[in-house]
Amino acid sequence: MNFMNVDYSTKIPNNVNLSEDRQVLKALEGWHPGYMDWWSDMGPEGFQQSLVYLRTAYSVDPRGWAKFDYVKMPEYRWGILLAPQEENRVIPFGENFGKPAWQEVPGEHRATLRRLIVIQGDTEPASVEQQRHLGKTAPSLYDLRNLFQVNVEEGRHLWAMVYLLQKYFGRDGREEADELLRRRSGDADSPRMLGAFNEATPDWLSFFMFTYFTDRDGKMQLHSLAQSGFDPLSRTCRFMLTEEAHHMFVGETGISRVVQRTCEAMKAAGISDPTDIAKVRALGVIDLPTIQKKLHLHYSLSLDLFGSEVSTNAANAFNAGIKGRYKETQIDDDHRLQNSTYPVLKLVNGEVKRVDEPALTALNMRLRDDYTQDCAKGMLRWNKIIQLAGYHFKLTLPNVAFHRQIGEFRDINATPEGVLIDDATWNKRKGEWLPSSADGDFIASLMTPVTEAGTYASWISPPKVGIDNKPGDFEYVKIET
Ligand SMILES: [Fe+2]
Ligand SMILES: [Fe+2]
Numbered sequence: 100m101n102f103m104n105v106d107y108s109t110k111i112p113n114n115v116n117l118s119e120d121r122q123v124l125k126a127l128e129g130w131h132p133g134y135m136d137w138w139s140d141m142g143p144e145g146f147q148q149s150l151v152y153l154r155t156a157y158s159v160d161p162r163g164w165a166k167f168d169y170v171k172m173p174e175y176r177w178g179i180l181l182a183p184q185e186e187n188r189v190i191p192f193g194e195n196f197g198k199p200a201w202q203e204v205p206g207e208h209r210a211t212l213r214r215l216i217v218i219q220g221d222t223e224p225a226s227v228e229q230q231r232h233l234g235k236t237a238p239s240l241y242d243l244r245n246l247f248q249v250n251v252e253e254g255r256h257l258w259a260m261v262y263l264l265q266k267y268f269g270r271d272g273r274e275e276a277d278e279l280l281r282r283r284s285g286d287a288d289s290p291r292m293l294g295a296f297n298e299a300t301p302d303w304l305s306f307f308m309f310t311y312f313t314d315r316d317g318k319m320q321l322h323s324l325a326q327s328g329f330d331p332l333s334r335t336c337r338f339m340l341t342e343e344a345h346h347m348f349v350g351e352t353g354i355s356r357v358v359q360r361t362c363e364a365m366k367a368a369g370i371s372d373p374t375d376i377a378k379v380r381a382l383g384v385i386d387l388p389t390i391q392k393k394l395h396l397h398y399s400l401s402l403d404l405f406g407s408e409v410s411t412n413a414a415n416a417f418n419a420g421i422k423g424r425y426k427e428t429q430i431d432d433d434h435r436l437q438n439s440t441y442p443v444l445k446l447v448n449g450e451v452k453r454v455d456e457p458a459l460t461a462l463n464m465r466l467r468d469d470y471t472q473d474c475a476k477g478m479l480r481w482n483k484i485i486q487l488a489g490y491h492f493k494l495t496l497p498n499v500a501f502h503r504q505i506g507e508f509r510d511i512n513a514t515p516e517g518v519l520i521d522d523a524t525w526n527k528r529k530g531e532w533l534p535s536s537a538d539g540d541f542i543a544s545l546m547t548p549v550t551e552a553g554t555y556a557s558w559i560s561p562p563k564v565g566i567d568n569k570p571g572d573f574e575y576v577k578i579e580t
Contacts, residue, residue, distance in 0.1 A: 105159075110128060111127055111128070112176045114181060130261060130276055133280050134258075141224070143227075144234060146578065147171065148171060149576050150169040150576070150577040151576050152573075153167065155175065156180055156255075159181070167566070177251070177258045178258070181335050182335075184330065192417060195419070211415065211416055212329055212421055213264070213268055216260050219321075220257055220279050223256040224279060227254060228285075229296065229298070230246060233246055237550075238548075239561075241561075242303070244576050257279060261276045284297055285299065294400065294505070295316075295400040301543065302539070303546060304357060308354070308397035310347060311477055312394075313400070313401050313404070314343060316405070316470060318343050321336040322426065323422050323424060323425060323466060327420070351477050355480060361385055361386065365379060366488055370382075374387070385558050389534065389541070392534045395502065395515055396502070396534060398497060403505040406463045407463060407506045409456055410463050411460060413460065413463045424465060425469040439457075440457060442455055444499055471499070478493075495515070497532070550578055553571050553572030
């Protein structure tokens, strides 16, 4: 069969020849009703009967892989799509460097691989759960559509991981697939596996921050797994990255549009001091200092997703050829790292300092550094908007020691500049750096839905271009209640 095109003849669209893989097809069809139950319980609240202008993957050809059309979300074709197999692909790193990539799971790495796939899989439905209430306060039909696009694709990413579990991990893979539908974001008894995926996404600014910062952690993890010597995992992740790009676009442009609107409103009202919060808020827009606080929160929560800076698990996964580095094949070194070092940020005599550690155990730190560099691009874009509007205000990433729950800095308090402070000072000042409940209340007060095509809430600018080049007044969602 042609791997570029997707077989839509089975219930589950796929390019993995499911119709001839009866056992896996049966397992997936058995899992499907549970997934649909999960979608109706924990997927977007409302709008299930509305027609949404969504893209659906119909091919994995990079030159054209999606088509856009009106779909009711429960009828979305969640499929299993793997990037085409590269001929003679070899393991690009670790002790097995240069050996042929595995088409089956090697027995000795089974547990590690399963754990990584389950952790990745768990984040996908988690974010849908976190965002399920946002539909009713969407600032426009354009944004509503983008939310749902992200949601259905996270659903597809869950399918992607479940396919790997069911095809390659037998009975315990099927059990893990069921568990992925059982855990719930924020649930006291059965939470999702990672911290940031149990936090609330209370408003649309949080949604944009989440898709900018937390989906970007996903991008880094997927890139590392796309290097994997386990070829089906590599191919799965490569195609997921194609979709993931849109999620981060939603975040980046979402924040841009909020910043843009705030600057325009301040200018029109003759406000010269962007930190005059009361005056700015009176205009019905979100002040820049509050945007900065949200940014502090979401960036620090996302840094925690990289785990401990120094980690033998990370070293083992690399040695084994399971999880590589960001853009591994483009790095100019021996790809084994037996004798190299990497500078790790640590706490030394009360100061944040870089200390050389064996590069193998410092892989989480390295991936986090790559992530931080990737995040910084947004600051440049957003600050440009502020600067062009004539304001002296800069959005910045906080120091990595700020507000951490995991790793080297979990037991200390630091300011966003990285100055260590005691508990009393932290408690007194944290409201200056992180969103307070009053900030949350203010943002919530702006979250009134706008459902007229081409119209936008007071606190956000229209996008520069439409989805699929649609005109400004395009009806992205035909709301049916
Ligand atoms: Fe995803
Ligand atoms: Fe995503």
